[in-house]
Amino acid sequence: MLEFFDRWYKRKFSDPDSLMLLMLLVTVSLLLAVWGGILMPVIVAAIIAYLLDWPVVQLIKTGFSRTYASSLVLTLFIAISILIFVVVVPVVSQQSVNLIQETPQIWKEGQQWLLTLPELYPNFVQVDHIQKGLHGLNQKIVEVGEKLISASFSSLADLGALLIYLILVPLMVFFMLKDKQLLIDNIAKFLPNERRLIKQVGSEMNLQIANYIRGKVIEIVIVGAVSAATFAFMDLRYAVLLGVLVGFSVLIPYIGAAVVTIPVAIVALFQWGVTPDFWYLMVAYFIIQALDGNLLVPVLFSEAVSLHPIYIIVAVLFFGGLWGFWGVFFAIPLATLVKAVINAWSPPPTEPSENTEI
CATH class of the missing domain: 1.20.1440 (de novo design (two linked rop proteins))
Structure with a gap:
């Protein structure tokens, strides 16, 4: 068995480039596992920068400077996000509240319909089975409701973090777009020669x-x-x-x-x-x-x-x-x-x- 792993290791990682790739993957995985929560604003900013890089490149091709193109694209992105937040989010929130308020009535009618199944299909569905299933499902619904309520209260503590996101993330996105090549060159300095x-x-x-x-x-x-x-x-x-x-x-x-x-x-x-x-x-x-x-x-x-x-x-x-x-x-x-x-x-x-x- 040891000889098998030894041959496999030499076949895959005898090349220094393969070994360096493995070490990089392990290092990045450890960084995400240990400091993933702390680095989350940077990761979110990188995701948004990836999303906005294409329109920035298109504007640069038309003659804009990278700084001006980054500023324009980021401003439009923030404006569209605010518009969605102002127009869509209140409607979704209100409809969510209305749906939650009507959920007990929907569930009540659903239970009544389930209880009619034994009359429609007496050979396949029994009343006891339906009642036992509904009792267990009701308990699960109560547990989920309690978890949602506790989660909503605990999320209030993250309001400060959200405000930090609203300030730091757009700032990091701007510099990631503006200084993209500089950042790539700086990261390349930390990579091995292989x-x-x-x-x-x-x-x-x-x-x-x-x-x-x-x-x-x-x-x-x-x-x-x-x-x-x-x-x-x-x-x-x-x-x-x-x-x-x-x-x-x-x-x-x-x-x-x-x-x-x-x-x-x-x-x-x-x-x-x-x-x-x-x-x-x-x-x-x-x-x-x-x-x-x-x-x-x-x-x-x-x-x-x-x-x-x-x-x-x-x-x-x-x-x-x-x-x-x-x-x-x-x-x-x-x-x-x-x-x-x-x-x-x-x-x-x-x-x-x-x-x-x-």
Whole structure:
């Protein structure tokens, strides 16, 4: 067994470039594990800078200086963010409060409907089973409600941190955009001389992450806006809130679309019952999901490395469990990073010699 690992280590890491890549990955992982919470404003600023770098580059191509282009793009980004906060957030908040207030009534009607199942299907559903299931579910709902209340009180202590974010993050984004090349050169000074594989993985991931962030933000905006407009056109209650949920559901491939279907269907059932209006809405919703998966995603992520759905789901579960929201958001780029590292460590295919007959 020891000989096997010894051969594997020599095969993979006898090259100094491979060893330096391994050491860099271990160092970065330790930094994120130990100081990830402290460095979170820097990480958020880097994400926003990645998002805004493309329009800055386009303005530079038209003749703007990098300082002026960075200032203009960041100002527009802040203005749009404030507009969304002023226009969308109050509507979503109010609809959330209204939905929470009506949730007991929705749950009451749902229980009444479940209790009618034994009469409709006496051979398949028993009253005792329904009552036991409802009793256990009610206890779970109470526990979740208590956790949400305690979390809301504890989040008040993070208000000061939020104010710091609002000041520090835009400032860091500006300097990351303005002095991008200077920062890259300074970081390069800390890298070892044996950096061939580091450059290979870094250049690949730079393109992948930038494309992914821009594409994912565009997808969230388009899917959320189209869903909210469709729900409002069909006169569904809480249209904006549900549209926002559908938009953010694209962060979690496959799983998000399935989960967000539940609140959409519940609200529609509570409003209309099992009527043609309900089915029209669900058909429209599934059309939006189909267009997103088969048209929008291929267009936005045409340059992304294809990953098997199993790998994507495993990445979402693993990185989401490690880093929560940001782990879910970056699950696909991180899975792509793992794939790029594996490819970098894999030995190149042996080329056939000139004398080899084909």
